[in-house]
Amino acid sequence: MAIEVYPNIYRHEIPLPGNPLKAIHSYFILSKDRNLIIDTGFNRKECRDAFMKGINELNIDFNKTDLLITHLHSDHSGLAAELSKEDVNVYVGKIDGKMINDMSSDEYWRRFEEYAVMFDLTKDNIAFDDHPGYKYCPKEGIEFIDLIEGDLINIGDYSFEVIDIPGHTPGHIGLYDRNHRIFFGGDHILDKITPNIAFWGFEQDILSVYFDSLKKIYQYDIDYLFSAHRNIVKNHKKRIDELLGHHKDRLNEIKEIIKDGKMSVRDIASRMNWSLRCNIWEDFPNPQKWFASGEAMSHLEHLVYTGQAEKIEDNGILYYSLKGRNE
Template sequence: MVTKVYENIYMIEVILPDNPLKVLNSYVIKGDDKSLIIDTGFNRKECMDSLLGGLRELDIDIKDTELFITHLHADHSGMASIFKDKGIKIYASEIDGKLINEMTSMPYWERLEEFKVLFDLERDGVTFSEHPGYKYCLKEPVEFTYISEGKGIQFGSYFFEVIDISGHTPGHIGLYERNHKLFFCGDHILDRITPNIGFWGFEENILAVYFNSLAKIYSYDIDYLFPSHRNIIRDHTRRITELLAHHKERLNEIINILKNGESTVRDIAKRMEWNIRANSWEEFPIPQKWFATGEAMAHLEYLYCTGKLHKELREGKLIYKLK
């Protein structure tokens, strides 16, 4: 389905089969000679049919487009290869662009096997082979045009500034049109659902990075915030306030869980509240166990970095407890 959301700006609903997100909002900015597409959908036929069908409805030849990828997740970058094959310019941040290409090789996914042990997920028999990122990512590297904050791109009457909104992924970027007060934010801010903040390694406190990015966008003058899933947002400050409150509740929830004693990441995630159609942890689909433990880990590391928790490595598993 194609919807006009602003002058010369359209939203294509790209179907995400068998996924709780249901659709990706892929945006198209129609320019004079070229049009800009923001994000693609998974690397699978149903997504390709949705995206290409939307372009046909808009009477846009894919050869006359450029692609902007907000972040590395496969539902945003998975079809970049169809643009690569036609020699189309593909924009991404250097951090996430390199990770997208790393995702085409096994060493990237074998790292999840290390996390499986670290998080105590071995008990659940999970494998990365069921992870949607693995199943529907690019299968070969692409050449990106790296773009960063301080740079801009012009399409039609719109000049988009690239904005660093790291947190949901290490190199998440968005596009801000200052004159029209428009912001394309990928998964940085979503309405009705909360962006997953996962674990990307011990190099940085990713939840703190996300909080800083939310605070940064709070001060922007925005009339229309275009997210990659669910509803267009007209009051971004309200939604940011709600997201910050959500994560504060999450942090308190973990502290309360640990009042009962030390625990592994998996057992903490098991006891957290999740908005999912499953009656117990055992009924969680394998992908959701990856996402839940990753989010639990991001919050645990935030609490550790801010001096609230101890942690130790015991038989390959991380154990957290209150100070």
């Protein structure tokens, strides 16, 4: 059921079956001239049916509707290709738009075979087709309208400014209306749960990038931060402080794990604390092993970038230890 959470702004919950996130919020911003939808759910029947139920409840006409994808993850972008066939304009940040189209081919996902070796996940017989991003992403290319920071999208009484907030993904974007002091932040800032900060390559310290994006949004005047999962955030500064504290604790946890010598990403992740209903690593569903290892990797690389840890490679597997303890 679509619920009005602000004048002419509706939040519609779309279930994510079998996923710990449970659901995603798709937002519908309505006006007499144009409508804007923010994010879609997975490319699977359950999400499609729920999404269309909200569309029908609100009598949304695709002929005067645009779609904005906050970032590349398939729970946000999964139905974008189908909507583009309905002549819906599909907006996305330039970086993530390219990656979404790359994800429509198996070639993109085969790099995860290299990651499985690099992370030491071959111990768990994990393959890229275990990844929900592969299963539920758009399966064909999309003709996106690329957005950059500062672009404006006007819908009725709202004037939304595109804000770059990389970290959760390399090209994550948000929408900010300065007059109404509202922000659509995708997965950048979530209440009750913490966004997964994964590994996106050795070219940058993605955890530092995320920290910078959090500090950027800290400066904004925001009364309501509409996030994609769980609750609306009404005190974004308090929540940002909590998220920064969480990652500080994560880094200290990892340093404690690797203090006695080199360990693989998978073995480090298996010793970290996770909010899952599993007591041991072997009970983790394979998708959660991917996510846990990716998050461990982003934190390990941050420790390397900041001179607190070092790494070596052996037969394609990366091993990390505290600086001066690689043995």
